[in-house]
Amino acid sequence: MQYHLNEGSFSLYSSDWLDNSMNVLRDDSNGVTLIVSRGPVPEDSDFEKEFHRQWDTMRSQMTHLQQSEFSRISVGAQQQIRAVQVTSQFERNGQALYQHQLAVPVAKNATLMVLTYSALRPFTEEDAVRWEALKKTLTLHSTGQDA
Template sequence: MNYTFNEGQIALFPGQWVDASTHILRDADSGLSVVITRGPVPEDSDFEKEFHRQWDGMRPQMTSLQQGEFTRVSVGPDNLTRGVEVESHFARNGVDLWQKQLAVPVTDKPQMLLFTFSALRPFSEQDEQHWSQLKASITFTPTEQDA
């Protein structure tokens, strides 16, 4: 398997490789972070169930959790990509965090992407606009079978 990343590519020995990488992007000006993670979706599940399952595992690690409802949304330039979104505020290791998360299925793969938008302060109106723009910009690279 060849694995490509921003700076290059590596060849991996044969195996059952699953891309579970995480990308962390930080804006020094605003203090905002965007974290993109990916993970497998088991055959007997779907991305929405997996998102809830992940939250079930994370809740015990958080204190003072305030969480909104999980909301089904449509994202992407044409609003054709299904997603599930949730907003939360909590403390972790003594640090207050505000975050918005969006889970979306990866086209034609048993995999999901999770976009986390976070700050060490409450979100501003401008932050809300940035989050909306991020969601509207989500596009997937066509697979070889699509080309």
């Protein structure tokens, strides 16, 4: 398997590798973090069920949770990518968190990729514009192995 990163690529020996990687991008000047996480979707599930399962697991770690409905949407320049979106605010370890999350299937539905746009403050109108731009500009590689 050839694994690609922004910095380069490398070959891995033949095996059943699963990409459970995470990228954390920080915009310190605007107080925003974007986290891109990936993980396998079990054979008896799909990306949407797996996203809900992960949310069910995390709920016990959140207090004062307020969240939107989970919405099925289409993203990408041509609205060609299926996705599920949710917005939330909650406290974790006494810290208020505000999040937009987008879950998309990658690599023929075998991988769940979640984009989390997060701040330690309420979102602004500028954040809303940036979140919409991120969703509109999302493209997926056919292999699903680029990080």
